[in-house]
Amino acid sequence: xxxxxxxxxxxxxxxxxxxxxxxxxxxxxxxxxxxxxxxxxxxxxxxxxxxxxxxxxxxxxxxxxxxxxxxxxxxxxxxxxxxxxxxxxxxxxxxxxxxxxxxxxxxxxxxxxxxxxxxxxxxxxxxxxxxxxxxxxxxxxxxxxxxxxxxxxxxxxxxxxxxxxxxxxxxxxxxxxxxxxxxxxxxxxxxxxxxxxxxxxxxxxxxxxxxxxxxxxxxxxxxxxxxxxxxxxxxxxxxxxxxxxxxxxxxxxxxxxxxxxxxxxxxxxxxxxxxxxxxxxxxxxxxxxxx
Numbered sequence: 001x002x003x004x005x006x007x008x009x010x011x012x013x014x015x016x017x018x019x020x021x022x023x024x025x026x027x028x029x030x031x032x033x034x035x036x037x038x039x040x041x042x043x044x045x046x047x048x049x050x051x052x053x054x055x056x057x058x059x060x061x062x063x064x065x066x067x068x069x070x071x072x073x074x075x076x077x078x079x080x081x082x083x084x085x086x087x088x089x090x091x092x093x094x095x096x097x098x099x100x101x102x103x104x105x106x107x108x109x110x111x112x113x114x115x116x117x118x119x120x121x122x123x124x125x126x127x128x129x130x131x132x133x134x135x136x137x138x139x140x141x142x143x144x145x146x147x148x149x150x151x152x153x154x155x156x157x158x159x160x161x162x163x164x165x166x167x168x169x170x171x172x173x174x175x176x177x178x179x180x181x182x183x184x185x186x187x188x189x190x191x192x193x194x195x196x197x198x199x200x201x202x203x204x205x206x207x208x209x210x211x212x213x214x215x216x217x218x219x220x221x222x223x224x225x226x227x228x229x230x231x232x233x234x235x236x237x238x239x240x241x242x243x244x245x246x247x248x249x250x251x252x253x254x255x256x257x258x259x260x261x262x263x264x265x266x267x268x269x270x271x272x273x274x275x276x277x278x279x280x281x282x283x284x285x286x287x288x289x290x291x
Contacts, residue, residue: 007033010046010097011129017067018050018130023058025106026051027130028122028139035125037144037213046099049121051109051136058103059087065101070094081119082111106135113138120146124213148213149201154269161260161272164195165279171249172286175242187249192236193218196256200225200233203259206266229255246287253280 011029018027031047032038052058059078065071070093077088087103102121112119118139123146128136152160167190174183201214204224214220222230232255238244257276264271 007040007046010099013068014046014048014099015129021064023052023054024050024130025053025132026109026128026136028126028128028136030121030126031124034127035142035144037125043096043098046097047102047121048099049102049104049126051104051106053106055085055087055103055105058089062089065089065091068093068099069097082108082115084108084111106133109135118142118146144213146213148211149198149205151205151210151267152202154267157264157267157269158272160195160198162275164191164199164256164260165253165275167191167195168249168253168279168283169286171245172283175245175249176286176289176291178242180240180242180245183245187245187252188237191252191256192233196233196252196259197221199256199259199263200229202263203229206263229259249283253283 014027018024026049028034028049028051029047030049032040032044033046050058058064062074065074068091072092072094074092075088075090077090079086079088081104084105084107086108089101089103090098091101092098112122113135117123122139123142123144125142125144126139128139131137167186170186171183171191174180174186197218200221201212204214204221205212212224221233225233232251236248236252236255238248253276261271263269
């Protein structure tokens with residue numbers, strides 16, 4: 001990979017390109033590159049919102065994406081905001097620059113201006129780079145509260161705890177059956193990525209008065225967790241050996257238990273000790289079951 005282009009060079013090229021495109025009415029930089037509250041590095045994306053008078057040339061013809069260099073790989077997606085279709089074109093260029101374009105019709109920007117709050121992608125921070133019709137400069141200022149977890153209710157807390165312990169039985173069954181792929185899915189993805197990660201984010205929020213914005217996919221956990229908790233979490237990521245995965249299962253449940261009790265104590269909720277005891281006994285029985 002060639003050296004990644006300096007950030008200002010990329011932004012200058014984007015601005016010059018947008019000014020020369022009659023259909024592009026505004027260009028807004030959003031996400032981490034647009035906020036001094038976020039940490040960036042040379043591999044950070046450029047998240048670019050294009051507001052256009054006609055989306056068809058940008059969604060149906062992708063030659064415009066090549067104006068910034070040779071495309072190494074491209075991902076396409078679309079969504080809906082305020083009832084209007086948006087188009088995502090995520091591009092990694094040959095020089096290592098990654099630009100995630102979101103294409104909006106002008107009508108959507110007008111609806112956002114009339115809304116009571118910004119959509120999350122703008123509320124996390126933005127910079128107006130081009131504004132030919134003086135619309136983007138009328139956007140509300142960001143509150144920087146997008147993607148910050150809300151304090152869970154006791155019902156939400158218990159639902160996560162119960163789902164975690166429910167998922168453990170699938171790990172145990174699949175390990176006993178020597179079904180590694182299924183066991184890894186339940187342990188590494190569902191239990192740890194989906195459930196334990198959320199719980200650990202709640203634990204971090206306790207120390208930050210529910211004002212911390214987690215990174216996508218668990219980014220930032222190593223930085224914000226205490227060294228003991230991070231070490232325990234990291235030790236649960238093991239290879240293909242079945243016995244190692246059995247140990248990882250019980251290490252994961254021990255970490256979850258400790259963190260869940262810390263959260264429940266801080267919020268004044270009840271941790272279901274009896275559920276944990278019943279399920280742990282069941283897991284041990286499956287591990288000791290003869291093949």
